Amino acid sequence: MKNVTIYSTPTCHFCHMAKDYFKENNIEYIEFDVAADTEKRAEMMEKTGQMGVPQIEINGEMVVGFNEAKIEELLKAE
Secondary structure (H helix, E strand, C coil): CCCEEEEECCCCHHHHHHHHHHHHCCCCCEEEECCCCHHHHHHHHHHHCCCCCCEEEECCEEEECCCHHHHHHHHHCC
């Protein structure tokens, strides 16, 4: 099973799209609300140097934004 983490905010449309994608495909994920959690926001920024959300980490690889093709590629990778 892949380790999937999403850094998101409650008002982000693309964050909701990413979480809906995960739910529709039965992909378990851990979510961090970076609007409320300053430590996780700093962690996210340290990993990518960017503030935009969603930021999705799949087995150590970061995807900035809801890039469905890249997410699928990382989920299928061994």
